[in-house]
Amino acid sequence: MKVFHLSAECYPVAKVGGLADVVGALPKYQNLAGIQASVVLPYYNRKFVQESEFEIVFEGSTRLGRKRYDFQIQKETTDKLGFPLYLIYVPGLLDRPEVYSYPDEREQFIMFQLAFLDWITWSQQKPDLIHCHDHHVGLIPFLLQHSALYKRLAKTPTVFTIHNGQYHGAFGYDKFDYLPEVNMTYAGLLDWAGGINPLASAVKCCDKFTTVSPSYLEELSYNSNGLEYLFYLERAKGLGIINGIDTEVWNPQTDPMLPAHIDAQKPDTGKLNNKAALCERFGLPLDKPLVSFIGRLVVEKGADLIPEAISRSLAEHAGQVSFLILGAGDTVTEEALQALHTIKNADCYKTYIGYNEQLAHQIYAGSDFLLMPSRVEPCGLNQLYALRYGTVPMVRRTGGLKDTVLDFGDEGGYGICFNQASVDDICSSISRAITLYQNREHLDLLRKRMMALNFSWNQSAQQYINLYESLKPII
Numbered sequence: 001m002k003v004f005h006l007s008a009e010c011y012p013v014a015k016v017g018g019l020a021d022v023v024g025a026l027p028k029y030q031n032l033a034g035i036q037a038s039v040v041l042p043y044y045n046r047k048f049v050q051e052s053e054f055e056i057v058f059e060g061s062t063r064l065g066r067k068r069y070d071f072q073i074q075k076e077t078t079d080k081l082g083f084p085l086y087l088i089y090v091p092g093l094l095d096r097p098e099v100y101s102y103p104d105e106r107e108q109f110i111m112f113q114l115a116f117l118d119w120i121t122w123s124q125q126k127p128d129l130i131h132c133h134d135h136h137v138g139l140i141p142f143l144l145q146h147s148a149l150y151k152r153l154a155k156t157p158t159v160f161t162i163h164n165g166q167y168h169g170a171f172g173y174d175k176f177d178y179l180p181e182v183n184m185t186y187a188g189l190l191d192w193a194g195g196i197n198p199l200a201s202a203v204k205c206c207d208k209f210t211t212v213s214p215s216y217l218e219e220l221s222y223n224s225n226g227l228e229y230l231f232y233l234e235r236a237k238g239l240g241i242i243n244g245i246d247t248e249v250w251n252p253q254t255d256p257m258l259p260a261h262i263d264a265q266k267p268d269t270g271k272l273n274n275k276a277a278l279c280e281r282f283g284l285p286l287d288k289p290l291v292s293f294i295g296r297l298v299v300e301k302g303a304d305l306i307p308e309a310i311s312r313s314l315a316e317h318a319g320q321v322s323f324l325i326l327g328a329g330d331t332v333t334e335e336a337l338q339a340l341h342t343i344k345n346a347d348c349y350k351t352y353i354g355y356n357e358q359l360a361h362q363i364y365a366g367s368d369f370l371l372m373p374s375r376v377e378p379c380g381l382n383q384l385y386a387l388r389y390g391t392v393p394m395v396r397r398t399g400g401l402k403d404t405v406l407d408f409g410d411e412g413g414y415g416i417c418f419n420q421a422s423v424d425d426i427c428s429s430i431s432r433a434i435t436l437y438q439n440r441e442h443l444d445l446l447r448k449r450m451m452a453l454n455f456s457w458n459q460s461a462q463q464y465i466n467l468y469e470s471l472k473p474i475i
């Protein structure tokens with residue numbers, strides 16, 4: 001079975017968040033399970049691309065509005081990521097370093113989709129299925145079925161995975177002419193609330209949509225930034241499949257980014273050595289429980305609550321807990337986190353504003369607790385990395401966090417769970433963390449329990465394959 005994954009991100013080529021981790025791992029595990037899964041990405045002028053070798057496998061040109069663009073399909077020659085990787089190179093549009101935030105982002109992603117469809121149409125390929133990830137490639141299911149240009153592929157099944165239902169990629173009808181000629185009888189399938197909405201269109205037109213956890217599938221019907229009714233209507237087409245993690249990249253016993261490795265059977269020494277290196281780098285005390293946060297500093301992640309929760313906890317538990325934050329995002333939150341460095345007890349607090357992959361690995365390994373007070377969390381990977389690195393996740397019960405973390409107070413549990421994305425709930429979970437840290441035997445038991453959990457991709461990759469198989473008769 002031949003499947004193309006289409007996405008804006010893929011680790012290690014271009015990563016902004018968890019989408020990259022999934023697209024960089026799922027196809028690898030699917031190939032190991034016996035299907036032929038490839039990844040198609042926009043071309044990014046970044047380190048991985050500069051340091052790898054590519055061959056041109058197709059050249060074409062396609063129209064976007066009034067302009068015609070030449071494009072190339074470049075294939076990485078060695079398949080070193082565990083799957084064939086194709087980049088779509090469009091001089092002047094898809095040839096830049098950043099993944100998002102260009103003023104012509106809309107044009108970039110439409111062009112990406114059109115060039116992909118042109119390529120597989122003109123090169124006479126016959127994929128068994130096309131798997132699209134998030135709104136950046138949400139127009140594919142509609143275009144396949146309702147543009148005469150791609151008629152040959154019209155019956156190709158499509159799966160659409162929602163990693164984040166808050167972002168839809170919507171745009172106005174003034175950009176309608178960026179699309180190729182489509183059958184206007186069906187143009188309503190592009191629409192939501194008077195605009196072209198790629199996420200809504202994908203949900204309407206795909207054969208099956210998936211969410212990255214079962215709980216998130218339910219939540220979309222009451223929290224999806226305006227698409228609630230659509231998700232309610234289309235609920236029979238949805239399936240929740242929990243993300244896995246790439247256990248080769250995220251292996252505490254071999255991870256080259258760590259100063260010390262962690263043995264899952266005897267985690268204490270490895271944890272301590274990692275914590276010592278981290279505390280030394282940031283000037284934090286080694287003998288206090290270290291609570292960390294890693295992620296985009298946005299409202300969805302509850303990042304705006306963190307500054308007040310930290311300042312309150314440092315006042316209530318002076319000298320009993322320390323904090324380390326790694327992230328970038330909303331300016332107000334970044335500034336509030338920076339301002340905390342000047343408060344009383346600030347010697348137990350450090351923040352690093354920016355993106356740093358290696359530091360993230362070191363924080364998962366060297367922290368005692370990882371805080372995730374998310375308002376919305378479709379799956380969450382950070383808690384899975386924390387579990388694998390023996391760090392107790394402190395999570396708000398929502399989406400995938402609810403599906404993957406059991407409170408240590410419950411039988412067989414290992415994490416700290418709370419119900420509200422509020423400063424109060426975060427502070428009480430910090431108090432629980434401090435108490436737990438004082439009971440070293442219990443903490444050691446939880447670490448061993450967490451590190452024995454299996455969140456590898458094997459099972460979820462197979463669930464996707466089963467889903468693909470179930471769509472085959474449509475061909």
Ligand SMILES: Nc1ncnc2c1ncn2[C@@H]1O[C@H](COP(=O)(O)OP(=O)(O)O[C@H]2O[C@H](CO)[C@@H](O)[C@H](O)[C@H]2O)[C@@H](O)[C@H]1O
Pocket residue numbers: 016017018019021022163164212243294295296326327328354355356357360377378379380381382400
């Ligand atoms: N400043 C920084 N420096 C270094 N590394 C950083 C970083 N900020 C974030 N990261 C890394 O980026 C990834 C974030 O993963 P999440 O699952 O939290 O992602 P995100 O919300 O982007 O993705 C969406 O898609 C994923 C995948 O489906 C879902 O799990 C998730 O719930 C959904 O919101 C992790 O690998 C984390 O370590």
